[in-house]
Amino acid sequence: MADVLIVEDDATIRTALVRALGARQHSTMTAPTAMEGLQSLVANRPDVVVLDLGLPDLDGAALLAMIRSVSDVPVIVVSARDDGDGIVALLDAGADDYLVKPFAADQLDARIRAVLRRADSAKTVGPVTVGGIVIDARSRAAVLDGAPLELSPKEFDLLLYLAERAGEVVGKRELLAKVWNQPYGGADKTVDVHLHWLRRKLGETADAPRYLVRVRGVGVKLAPPA
Amino acid sequence: MADVLIVEDDATIRTALVRALGARQHSTMTAPTAMEGLQSLVANRPDVVVLDLGLPDLDGAALLAMIRSVSDVPVIVVSARDDGDGIVALLDAGADDYLVKPFAADQLDARIRAVLRRADSAKTVGPVTVGGIVIDARSRAAVLDGAPLELSPKEFDLLLYLAERAGEVVGKRELLAKVWNQPYGGADKTVDVHLHWLRRKLGETADAPRYLVRVRGVGVKLAPPA
């Protein structure tokens, strides 16, 4: 399932965790001190770290800071006491989750799965890219050559619709129907005006288009520059 | 408060626990042996099990394993001696907490509440981080750049909901439905007002947002500052 690094000084708990996690299909490696934990972290690159706070050589928060300076690996903190303020401080310092002893092994397993799920779902459904334009529908943000584009709602919808059909010529009536939700009629001048504004924000003009190319009598297409 | 199954062979302790928990608003059911406890478990589906280790017919760990094979109900183990290794083994086997005799009834009550709290918040695992904001659903605590945020209940729910969808634009209707539990209609002005209060507490204004970005005509999104 995952490679788990356990940093825990109590040998009894350590072996118990190794067995419990092993039974749940995780690979484990252990370290009894903060320093050895750090070394193991850089050497073995685990998927997640389970960090006990009561270490002999270093304060847990200090180790967490050192971990964060070299890696963004998810860290689950295990503390002996239910200390609200301390926990908040640790989470703020970069911990991903915490557990208070005593806890069931299933609990730990669930937390591990949760942080892993969060970690790899960070790069799922992708934005649309056309040349130097990147459009993300979920955040409704658009970027041109690395710089954010400030678009009005209709401008964004229009650009997104065209980008999803990049290279394809789209008629003005189709745009009115799909972007403006007007099945029929409607002054298609509105489309012209919005295209004009889009062009301005894309840093181009109708005479020298880079992305928005007019096809006379048919419509427009969004295509990457030649 | 909760339905508690007490598995305990000593009649004196049993009735004492029933009275003590009853006085603290819990419903109780009892079983003097492991076998009867199992039967009661499947028949009555309690919210939590208090399990004494010194049962006549079965080893505590064995009963715990059997319980775990049929249910994930929280189990609080009560043991006569402070046996470190045995306790670790039991926790590893799936116990959620433990107490060593003798103990005060208030202690048990506190553990029951803690276990239940953990159990029903187990499905919303983990704190959420967005930029300098850290939100923990279990403790209902939020932090901004290391300083605690004092949020009203609705403000917290709103922030949490947005943080769980960080970067994604969320419509006001959706917020009314999910945060306010109003499937239809409703004056979405309420959302505006709460967003205003949230912004104030986040140290930002609508004109110069850092986290709460309004997307006109669509909704809002919570995003880390640029």
Next chain:
DNA sequence: CCCGTGGGTGAAGGCGGCGTTAAGGCGGCG
């Protein structure tokens, strides 16, 4: 060469979303 059509550009106006403030009601807690 003229005219019709399609498109580019600028400006004006109205509408509606949104920010903000304040008042009132409701429930919890002492």
Next chain:
DNA sequence: CGCCGCCTTAACGCCGCCTTCACCCACGGG
């Protein structure tokens, strides 16, 4: 019973956005 937070609702005003209009130019066909 009274206080106090919290939530809701209403009112007001601003400003951004969309639409519409007017006028221009470019192109292409008769």
